[in-house]
Amino acid sequence: MYGVSSVLGIEGGYRGFYARNTIPLTPKVVNDIHKRGGTILGTSRGGHITSKIVDSIEDRGINQVYIIGGDGTQKGAAVIFEEIRKRGLKVAVVGIPKTIDNDIPVIDKSFGFDTAVEEAQRSINAAHVESESIENGIGVVKLMGRHSGFIAMYATLASRDVDCCLIPESPFYLEGPGGLFEYIEKRLKENGHMVIVIAEGAGQELLSKIMRKMDEADASGNKLLQDVGLWISHRIKVDPTYMIRAIPSNASDNVYCTLLAHSAIHGAMAGYTGFTVGPRITERQNKVVITDRMWARLLSSTNQPSFVDPKLVVAEKERELQSNGANENNQVTMTQTK
Incomplete structure (x- = not known):
């Protein structure tokens, strides 16, 4: 042409x-x-x-x-x-x-997001089958998402076999009432098995003093992340982190x-x-909004608690409303720079 x-x-x-x-x-x-x-x-x-x-x-x-x-x-x-x-x-x-x-x-x-979510389904299915095969089996699937948990969230919603989804945007704590460990114990008593999907950037604040200093970076300047999946399970059942980007x-x-x-x-x-x-x-930067309906749908799908202080939810909602008032949707970014 x-x-x-x-x-x-x-x-x-x-x-x-x-x-x-x-x-x-x-x-x-x-x-x-x-x-x-x-x-x-x-x-x-x-x-x-x-x-x-x-x-x-x-x-x-x-x-x-x-x-x-x-x-x-x-x-x-x-x-x-x-x-x-x-x-x-x-x-x-x-x-x-x-x-x-x-x-x-x-x-x-x-480009690539839809393909990644589709491929992640296979890993979640494998983790679900494996966790069902043993008593109190836990299948842990770690997916890509340094700062945004979109792959984990959409793969979880599409699968319907996930009991807990952890993403960077939604902080969580481990012990005590309403904590992750309490929820895991509850689900195992109810179902005898469970599947956890974790975005690689989830829970990094809990790992800041383990294995590696948080200020270390790779060749591109990205902060090196701790292996949150390994930390929770000590043995990742399915780790398709980079597999889903090579199909x-x-x-x-x-x-x-x-x-x-x-x-x-x-x-x-x-x-x-x-x-x-x-x-x-x-x-x-595009991130999951934990006060949005899509995250609420995920919580409804997995039946997991939000692990979030209600005060933080209110504050996040206020920031979201302020941001939405300043942005316009469905426009094409093609502006000339002079």
């Missing part, structure tokens, strides 16, 4: 701009990639040396850069855009959201990916730069 002569793929994340060769992305090369999981370009953490990246873009004569990834990747794209603008280069920078966590600010849904996308994500790609290309070709595509819903 636009008469583009060549499309190059950068291998190995940001460091691939200056440390590795490019891959020519022809129609033949990309013809079947939607049927496979993972990424043909590879990925990595860290390696964001802005000056080297922009030097490489300039040296290669690239005039459009499409950066695909999660919230950290999009922040990196913004930095690259600023450096390109500072140098006065005629290069469009476009962000395309892709993370199964569904935690990117502004947009309603990120082929489902039909819903395939269609959504196409829409994102078309929006990104049309925006860049129209002269826009410094933007990310996707349906807009909120100005802040």
Whole structure:
């Protein structure tokens, strides 16, 4: 449509701009990639040396850069855009959201989320079958979600076999009346088995003094999380944390990916730069709202207590109302930055 002569793929994340060769992305090369999981370009953490990246873009004569990834990747794209603008280069920078966590600010849904929830069902089903096979069996399934528990929440709602779902947004305590241990004991007495789904970022405040200091970070600057599943069960029955991100996308994500790609290309070709595509819903990081109806539906599904002080719920509800008054829903984020 636009008469583009060549499309190059950068291998190995940001460091691939200056440390590795490019891959020519022809129609033949990309013809079947939607049927496979993972990424043909590879990925990595860290390696964001802005000056080297922009030097490489300039040296290669690239005039459009499409950066695909999660919230950290999009922040990196913004930095690259600023450096390109500072140098006065005629290069469009476009962000395309892709993370199964569904935690990117502004947009309603990120590519990969639906597929991840669907795959998580298989792990929950396996944990349920295994927990039923032994007396007082507990199946623990740890899912991805550093700061947002969307995968855990939606997988739990879809499964109907989960007795307890723990997410970062909803704090919980272990001992005493209304605590997690009391609820586990109650469910085991009633059913003889139970399934617990845990987002990897849940309960981190309870683990701050165990195994590793909380201020340690990975190569991308993300705080290293304690293994909350291991801590609770001492032996994870099913741990699909990264398995669910390495499978082929489902039909819903395939269609959504196409829409994102078309929006990104049309925006860049129209002269826009410094933007990310996707349906807009909120100005802040997308997180589960524990005072929302969806979380209430989950509590109804699992019959678990909220583990939350009622005063905190009231305060959260007030913050939510204030935030909703300032935001607009169902808009498309494609604004030109000058």
